[in-house]
């Protein structure tokens with residue numbers, strides 16, 4: 303079962319100092335993070351030790367234990383075979399890296415820890431945000447991403463209640479830490495992606511099946527994108543008369559006129575997106591002089607679609623093959 307997708311929905315805040323709870327917008331959270339907002343109950347700002355934080359929505363369907371396996375969960379990855387049965391994280395290490403890590407025994411222990419890590423799935427919004435964040439923060443720019451829809455085994459045991467985001471922003475949490483024996487799935491409050499939403503830490507065995515689409519979707523170039531491509535194509539360097547106003551040598555890395563025009567167009571689009579994704583989107587949609595304006599506009603339009611027209615993406619997933627994940 304899919305839940306309605308809305309990147310811009312209101313969030314619940316809870317103050318650790320005074321216990322006040324209230325509803326805010328994403329825009330409010332952005333201002334809060336810049337110390338421009340305070341708790342309406344006690345006046346503390348984000349700098350206080352026990353500052354208010356975003357918390358779960360009491361109406362979230364994922365709070366009901368029996369509902370957890372009936373919901374669709376999402377994950378984004380640059381791997382086209384997620385979740386892999388048994389990855390050897392050490393396979394890609396060079397001999398030099400192995401030496402630097404302290405030799406083969408240390409590498410084997412490290413690889414074991416990597417294998418013991420929990421998998422993460424969350425809302426559609428969290429998965430898409432995760433992709434944008436990875437492109438921005440972790441230099442995954444230029445990589446092909448895949449969106450997975452995950453169905454859980456109907457008989458999974460869900461850990462009662464929920465945890466505070468245990469992954470410390472990098473997704474490094476050992477499965478056994480959050481799912482003790484007899485527990486398949488642990489809910490945790492997501493602070494960073496779809497803030498206030500519930501994500502799950504789980505092992506591969508809790509997953510029944512997946513469906514996968516490559517994102518952004520390679521839709522046909524139409525409407526807005528055609529117009530955008532034409533505008534970028536038409537962007538030209540300043541004319542000779544206006545260029546010869548200074549004797550200073552040309553800057554070596556002056557962006558191309560096409561790149562400057564694309565930048566202006568991106569800025570306008572970014573303004574219309576949810577506040578917490580704006581900066582990541584900015585990086586993800588950077589103009590690349592090696593692609594044509596049409597290619598860039600198509601990619602940009604596909605990235606926007608992931609946020610503003612999720613129905614098209616979910617329909618594409620409906621049509622995707624269902625892959626069983628064997629125990």
Ligand SMILES: [Zn+2]
Pocket residue numbers: 317318319320321322341342343344345346354
């Ligand atoms: Zn307070």
